[in-house]
Amino acid sequence: EVQLVESGGGLVQPGGSLKLSCVASGFPFSSHSMSWVRQAPGKGLEWVAVITRDSSGLYYADSVKGRFSISRDNAKTSLHLQMSSLRVEDSAVYYCVRDWVGVSIPLFDYWGQGALVTVSS
Amino acid sequence: DIQVTQSPSSLSASVGDRVTITCRASQGVSRSFAWFQQKPGKVPNLLIYAASTLQSGVPSRFSGSGSGTDFTLTISSLQPEDVASYYCLSYFGGPRTFGQGTEVEIK
Numbered sequence: 275e276v277q278l279v280e281s282g283g284g285l286v287q288p289g290g291s292l293k294l295s296c297v298a299s300g301f302p303f304s305s306h307s308m309s310w311v312r313q314a315p316g317k318g319l320e321w322v323a324v325i326t327r328d329s330s331g332l333y334y335a336d337s338v339k340g341r342f343s344i345s346r347d348n349a350k351t352s353l354h355l356q357m358s359s360l361r362v363e364d365s366a367v368y369y370c371v372r373d374w375v376g377v378s379i380p381l382f383d384y385w386g387q388g389a390l391v392t393v394s395s
Numbered sequence: 396d397i398q399v400t401q402s403p404s405s406l407s408a409s410v411g412d413r414v415t416i417t418c419r420a421s422q423g424v425s426r427s428f429a430w431f432q433q434k435p436g437k438v439p440n441l442l443i444y445a446a447s448t449l450q451s452g453v454p455s456r457f458s459g460s461g462s463g464t465d466f467t468l469t470i471s472s473l474q475p476e477d478v479a480s481y482y483c484l485s486y487f488g489g490p491r492t493f494g495q496g497t498e499v500e501i502k
Binding site for chain 1: 397403429431433438439441444445449450452480482484486489490491492494495496
């Protein structure tokens with residue numbers, strides 16, 4: 275059974291930092307790209323960042339570029355999102371999502387339960 | 396980066412109606428396009444990938460079409476359990492982009 279379990283969410287002051295983690299199981303983690311997606315309360319889905327299977331490709335949404343850093347540890351089947359210079363508008367539920375593995379194969383088919391990040395003074 | 400414009404933002408239709416949601420990408424994305432359904436308090440559920448491939452377990456009343464810049468999600472016969480928000484996603488190249496979402500309700 276595929277499982278994605280996020281941790282590290284919480285309350286942080288504007289300008290602060292937070293690191294989210296996601297532990298994956300039930301599938302060949304090192305074969306998949308992995309993404310972070312966020313959703314502010316009552317708002318739509320916003321893609322945040324993606325990392326290729328070997329960490330050679332890192333891509334970010336313009337809204338987080340230069341402030342957030344995505345990384346992974348294939349040996350520990352874990353995905354991370356280091357968030358710094360946090361803003362009130364970064365408040366959201368952050369989802370770890372299984373991304374690309376190959377042509378004509380489903381992607382974004384498994385999502386974690388989400389980690390709530392609240393940026394407030 | 397690619398921008399995706401989704402329409403309409405909301406719609407109301409009767410049970411049994413045919414419902415269509417569209418997305419337009421700012422540049423060609425081939426068939427690297429997906430559709431999701433999200434019900435309140437739940438994580439999004441993949442409906443369609445590769446523009447028109449139905450994800451396993453998704454009812455056949457859902458279908459996707461399009462390539463290049465214009466994509467469509469169709470619900471052939473709207474059911475009460477289809478009340479939800481729907482999102483499109485472009486995954487061409489590196490960055491991904493979601494559409495703004497469409498709220499579907501029953502008239």
